[in-house]
Amino acid sequence: MLPNFSYVRPKSLDEAVRHLDSPENRIHAGGTDLLGCLRERVFGVAKIVSLSGIQELKGITETAEGGLRIGALATLREIAESPLIRSKYPVLAQGAAEAASPQLRNQGTLGGNLCQKPRCWYYRGDFHCLRKGGDLCYAMVGENAFHCILGGDACYIVHPSDTAPALVALGATVRITGAGGPRTVPVEEFFVPPTQDLTRETVLEHNEILTEILLPPPPQGLRSSYRKVRARRSWDFALAGVALALQFRGEEVAGGRVVLSGAAPIPWRSVEVEEVILGKRLDAETISAAAEAVVKNAEPLAQNDYKLPLFRAIVEEELSAIAKV
Ligand SMILES: Cc1cc2nc3c(=O)[nH]c(=O)nc-3n(C[C@H](O)[C@H](O)[C@H](O)COP(=O)(O)OP(=O)(O)OC[C@H]3O[C@@H](n4cnc5c(N)ncnc54)[C@H](O)[C@@H]3O)c2cc1C
């Protein structure tokens, strides 16, 4: 059952920020994650601040420089179906299309997708684990088949978003507004790993709102794609995934990023794979070396070493596919 709360629907960002004067007041975008957290008593709430009346948080528009500005309230469906995004940044359209179910993509927003809470079943259940301020990681000693193989430290969640790896791969930034005024943060620095602070997932303060996502103009020779492996076809979070945004000069990889989902507590940049492919043609030898490199530093838990062959396979398949585009 949902707890009692008051509800406001401000018409401007300033008004919304004023309502966020307590950590118990929560932002509501599409509500697909927030309402689940409240129902499951993951955290409490005094006031819900709906963003839905703030027009400036909507829309997808091209910038003067040839990049893209996506309002935080753009839905996952709008992103998956946008002709602009599909043609210029396919990795992002594919990430949005792979998230959740059609109903959730109609309602869920890009801002909410980046700010959603972890899916660890102990965190979502009645367990006062480390991330909730307790003194034990239940996953470490319990069921950890869906947890991380990279970047874990005291907490072993995997980041749940399918759009975040695409945005990191594309070098996107987010604009944030709060009581202290606006600021811009690269998406790569937006997420907080457990090594830094395991009680928060993003750099947002409780009174800050993510207002828009900015994509740089696509560089010359950009090819991009997102691949996700999940346990069920209907809807499910990634067991393993890879976002590629690579710049080609002829047949050679001249730059770009490789970012993993389902691997780590944050969207995980695989510098190991990037180093193997940079300056190379994606021939069989390079692809095979990249597939080994992706799990070089992995530290699987007791029940999730099945992820190692999964990551090797999707890196091999996706690099082979992008080489032929
Ligand atoms: C059954 C199910 C399956 C799912 N499967 C997937 C999946 O496979 N892949 C995937 O990527 N996601 C998945 N999701 C997550 C889903 O995509 C997110 O719930 C959705 O994108 C969140 O958007 P929302 O607008 O509904 O966010 P809300 O629920 O409104 O908000 C989510 C969180 O973000 C905060 N927030 C929202 N907007 C802002 C903002 N602009 N600024 C600051 N804070 C904000 C809220 O306070 C809240 O804590 C799934 C969810 C469900 C329920």
Ligand code: SF4
């Ligand atoms: S993995 Fe993180 S969220 Fe899950 S039980 Fe451990 S500390 Fe809690």
